[in-house]
Amino acid sequence: MSEATTGANEEDEIVTVNFKLTESFLDEIDDTWQGRGFNSRSEFIRYTLRDAVEFPTFDRDELIALLEAEEDVRTGRTVSAEEARERFGTDDE
Template sequence: MSDADSGAGDNDPETVQINIRLTRSFLEDIDATWKEQGFNSRSEFLRHIARDAVKNPDFSREGWKQVATSEHGLRTGETELVSREEIIAMIDEDVDDR
């Protein structure tokens, strides 16, 4: 964990610590993302995205795979940016397919 994670929420009896295994490169991506997005810590960022995933289950695992694939393509130069409207259409298609 990063230094920014230490001690946060340790005194809250409702808080439970969990452990997960990630590849080093994925953890590096997570760390870059939480810092870029202005979160105070890795833990705060992970709680936020977990809460969002639980509260908004309409965005499916397949949708997340598409986002990850697109992000990889952008980083490697294999794909180009898509418009906001195209993204909304893809999400709507995913929801309609349920």
């Protein structure tokens, strides 16, 4: 791992982190950062990681439920809004 001082704060250091991705996922990342106006892949990844740490949205169970719901939609296993209201006991429309 290589390290470099940021200059803004003598105690903060930039540390290089290496990780592996599939090429297809890296292509998706590249399409995303370029489409959203980031200057580089690294800038986009830092922003995304910082955002995930500062504003965690899902816990693991919620993420699993979301992925299962996506699979249900993809395979046509969906329910009507009325069925969902009955299942979850809400009257919101």
